[in-house]
Amino acid sequence: MAWTPYTDKMTEILKQLPLKEVESADGITVYESDKAEKVVVGSVTVGDELQYGMCTIIPKAEYVLPLFYSRWEERQDSITILVDIMPTVDDLVDEPYRFKYIEPMGESWDRFAKLAGICPEEDDDLRAACSIIYTGAKIPIEKDGMRLAALAPHTDYLKKYVEYMQGAEATGDQVKIKEVQRKIAAIRGIISDFVRRTQADKADQLCNLFL
Amino acid sequence: MSRVKFEDMINFIEEVVERPNLFGGLDLEPLETYQGMDTSLGRNIKKPMATGDYRAFRLKGSDKVDKIAYGELHYMKRAKYCSMNMTAGDDYDLPIYACEFDESAKRLSITVDLMPVVDTAVYPEYRKKYLDPLADIWRKSRTIPGLTDEDGRCLVQRRYGPWPWARASMSHFPIDGRVPDSSLRTKIFEPVIEFAKVWLGLLENAEPMPEGDYKNEVLTRKRALQKYFRELDPGGEVLKKVVGHEAERLIVSLIF
Numbered sequence: 001m002a003w004t005p006y007t008d009k010m011t012e013i014l015k016q017l018p019l020k021e022v023e024s025a026d027g028i029t030v031y032e033s034d035k036a037e038k039v040v041v042g043s044v045t046v047g048d049e050l051q052y053g054m055c056t057i058i059p060k061a062e063y064v065l066p067l068f069y070s071r072w073e074e075r076q077d078s079i080t081i082l083v084d085i086m087p088t089v090d091d092l093v094d095e096p097y098r099f100k101y102i103e104p105m106g107e108s109w110d111r112f113a114k115l116a117g118i119c120p121e122e123d124d125d126l127r128a129a130c131s132i133i134y135t136g137a138k139i140p141i142e143k144d145g146m147r148l149a150a151l152a153p154h155t156d157y158l159k160k161y162v163e164y165m166q167g168a169e170a171t172g173d174q175v176k177i178k179e180v181q182r183k184i185a186a187i188r189g190i191i192s193d194f195v196r197r198t199q200a201d202k203a204d205q206l207c208n209l210f211l
Numbered sequence: 212m213s214r215v216k217f218e219d220m221i222n223f224i225e226e227v228v229e230r231p232n233l234f235g236g237l238d239l240e241p242l243e244t245y246q247g248m249d250t251s252l253g254r255n256i257k258k259p260m261a262t263g264d265y266r267a268f269r270l271k272g273s274d275k276v277d278k279i280a281y282g283e284l285h286y287m288k289r290a291k292y293c294s295m296n297m298t299a300g301d302d303y304d305l306p307i308y309a310c311e312f313d314e315s316a317k318r319l320s321i322t323v324d325l326m327p328v329v330d331t332a333v334y335p336e337y338r339k340k341y342l343d344p345l346a347d348i349w350r351k352s353r354t355i356p357g358l359t360d361e362d363g364r365c366l367v368q369r370r371y372g373p374w375p376w377a378r379a380s381m382s383h384f385p386i387d388g389r390v391p392d393s394s395l396r397t398k399i400f401e402p403v404i405e406f407a408k409v410w411l412g413l414l415e416n417a418e419p420m421p422e423g424d425y426k427n428e429v430l431t432r433k434r435a436l437q438k439y440f441r442e443l444d445p446g447g448e449v450l451k452k453v454v455g456h457e458a459e460r461l462i463v464s465l466i467f
Contacts, residue, residue, distance in 0.1 A: 090330040092379040093435045103375050110372070119365040120353070124346055124383060129332040132378040186333045 004147040006053040035063045040210045061180040063168040068161045079150040084134035088180045105133040112153045129190045214316040223293035239268040248461045261453045274300045280465035290315040294466040302419035308410040322387045328433045345384040352402040357390035376439045440467035
């Protein structure tokens with residue numbers, strides 16, 4: 001089974017950020033960056049059955065950035081994906097934040113709606129953390145080109161996120177920083193719970209590294 | 212989709228309120244005014260371009276309900292715009308039941324949701340208490356043709372696609388889309404009624420919030436949500452032309 005080069009393609013884009021490698025093991029690499037607590041990318045394989053990839057960027061709260069999350073579950077006959085730029089504030093109430101980080105992704109959200117297998121993220125709690133522009137799908141693999149088509153939303157959202165990160169400036173607004181800290185902690189909890197529910201064997205390793 | 216004649220279009224209130232006796236167990240009394248507006252402006256509307264009827268109620272002897280409002284507008288015997296809204300009083304953190312339903316000869320559009328009044332990512336207990344009860348009916352209803360297309364792509368949350376503020380108001384269990392096949396239109400009653408039953412069940416056990424940060428957060432989000440829909444809803448301008456400014460202000464305030 002020739003797996004899609006998820007980690008390589010994501011890493012190419014991540015390299016536009018100032019990264020310092022902190023840890024690398026079993027196909028997963030953890031970085032530090034000036035505006036992020038953690039930048040993590042990697043994948044693990046289970047024989048010929050599954051390639052499970054993930055990329056998370058957890059921003060430092062003072063930059064009031066969204067959190068980047070990408071999940072890649074590749075099997076012989078299908079790829080299940082979720083990619084999102086998750087709001088770290090209540091973006092119904094904080095309109096400038098939504099205008100700045102979420103609404104510009106609308107064009108991508110519309111474009112990827114044409115992907116075969118597009119569907120809501122199945123996990124209810126995880127979906128509650130998602131933005132209004134997340135892309136989720138279970139893509140049937142009927143020909144090889146579809147594997148790269150499934151990768152396109154991940155690289156597209158990540159490129160945009162890297163631009164956001166490059167343009168972000170720190171705030172001194174302590175109320176906003178607390179709001180962001182609270183939401184980042186909540187999202188980390190939701191993703192951790194999801195990983196524990198779905199990847200029992202490797203859950204501790206994945207949670208420790210990615211979150 | 213085959214064209215639907217006006218006389219064959221769905222009588223929304225009859226189907227979702229009257230026939231299932233949706234409010235049968237509640238002691239409702241009419242709201243004579245709502246936020247300073249005379250609610251009689253919404254009753255028995257007879258204008259050159261439209262007829263309709265919007266009604267609003269509160270729970271007798273209780274502050275649990277801000278409003279239960281529903282109604283229909285019929286445009287020039289060509290289309291129907293129907294809606295129902297149930298909003299709890301400001302001391303309660305219940306989500307807002309919101310349903311918009313419109314039908315013309317060629318299409319039926321539907322949105323029904325329990326719109327959360329908190330950021331649900333932050334409050335797991337809110338998700339569990341108020342929204343998880345929607346999970347089964349959401350999973351069943353999202354497969355209705357139109358919400359899931361012929362190629363198996365499920366596109367809920369697309370009817371509000373052009374309005375990000377509207378999408379941001381929704382829960383993670385929205386039923387939102389278009390039903391293209393006239394023979395399948397009536398399938399949409401089930402989520403409309405079942406979501407309403409969930410809300411009414413939550414109301415029964417609702418307890419007032421204590422004063423404090425949480426309540427302030429709830430009211431901030433609730434006001435933001437209402438402001439968006441009342442000021443930015445794209446149907447508002449059309450409604451103003453059809454029923455006049457005063458009646459439009461009332462109807463928009465009742466349905467959002």
